[in-house]
Amino acid sequence: DTEVTQTPKHLVMGMTNKKSLKCEQHMGHRAMYWYKQKAKKPPELMFVYSYEKLSINESVPSRFSPECPNSSLLNLHLHALQPEDSALYLCASSQEGLAVYNEQFFGPGTRLTVL
Amino acid sequence: KNEVEQSPQNLTAQEGEFITINCSYSVGISALHWLQQHPGGGIVSLFMLSSGKKKHGRLIATINIQEKHSSLHITASHPRDSAVYICAVSRSGSARQLTFGSGTQLTVLP
Numbered sequence: 001d002t003e004v005t006q007t008p009k010h011l012v013m014g015m016t017n018k019k020s021l022k023c024e025q026h027m028g029h030r031a032m033y034w035y036k037q038k039a040k041k042p043p044e045l046m047f048v049y050s051y052e053k054l055s056i057n058e059s060v061p062s063r064f065s066p067e068c069p070n071s072s073l074l075n076l077h078l079h080a081l082q083p084e085d086s087a088l089y090l091c092a093s094s095q096e097g098l099a100v101y102n103e104q105f106f107g108p109g110t111r112l113t114v115l
Numbered sequence: 116k117n118e119v120e121q122s123p124q125n126l127t128a129q130e131g132e133f134i135t136i137n138c139s140y141s142v143g144i145s146a147l148h149w150l151q152q153h154p155g156g157g158i159v160s161l162f163m164l165s166s167g168k169k170k171h172g173r174l175i176a177t178i179n180i181q182e183k184h185s186s187l188h189i190t191a192s193h194p195r196d197s198a199v200y201i202c203a204v205s206r207s208g209s210a211r212q213l214t215f216g217s218g219t220q221l222t223v224l225p
Contacts, residue, residue, distance in 0.1 A: 031211055033211075040218075041217075042201060042203075042215035042216065042217060042218055043158070043213075043215060045212060045213070048211055048212070050211075055211075056211070056212065088156070090157070090158065092158075094211070102205075102210055102211065103148070103160055103163045104148075104160065104213065105160060106150075106157050106158035106159070106160070107157055108156050108157035109156050109157050111155075111156075
């Protein structure tokens with residue numbers, strides 16, 4: 001299985017809602033990533049988990065809360081979002097270990113609209 | 116100046132044409148990635164390379180480490196190749212963090 005899956009594909013939420021994005025991979029990858037992508041822009045890294053521990057947080061506002069319950073799953077909990085948070089949220093995974101470079105495998109993304 | 120520069124930003128070609136997209140970078144890298152993104156979504160990794168040349172079907176990627184330059188070539192282009200092509204680099208010492216170029220929007224007309 002060489003696929004990263006993300007659910008839901010689309011999400012519309014109000015500014016007072018709480019929702020979660022889910023990402024799953026079964027490639028045995030131990031690094032998992034969340035990216036945010038606005039229209040016609042490249043992805044921006046949000047978080048990186050390595051061996052289920054948060055290793056990089058790119059100064060993301062606390063209304064975004066990541067969670068890595070096990071090596072295959074990555075969640076992004078959303079609360080009190082703003083309309084400017086509307087974007088495509090991409091999950092990715094890669095191997096970890098001694099390799100100095102690791103190919104990242106991306107999921108199809110969740111398109112989030114905040115009303 | 117961006118650390119990863121791509122050219123052209125937009126490219127329109129006729130079906131069957133040979134296409135080249137260029138990427139230059141100004142930082143030390145451990146690898147360079149070429150990614151493809153179709154409208155509406157997910158990103159597909161086409162190539163990861165640190166030297167030389169790789170080929171997959173009609174796609175060829177080359178890198179010149181001394182000149183800090185990479186090219187992505189598409190032979191016998193087809194309308195289904197229409198997508199955004201993104202160059203990204205893994206910096207030396209920070210392999211997990213990709214630095215992205217701004218992307219090249221390719222449209223192949225039938």
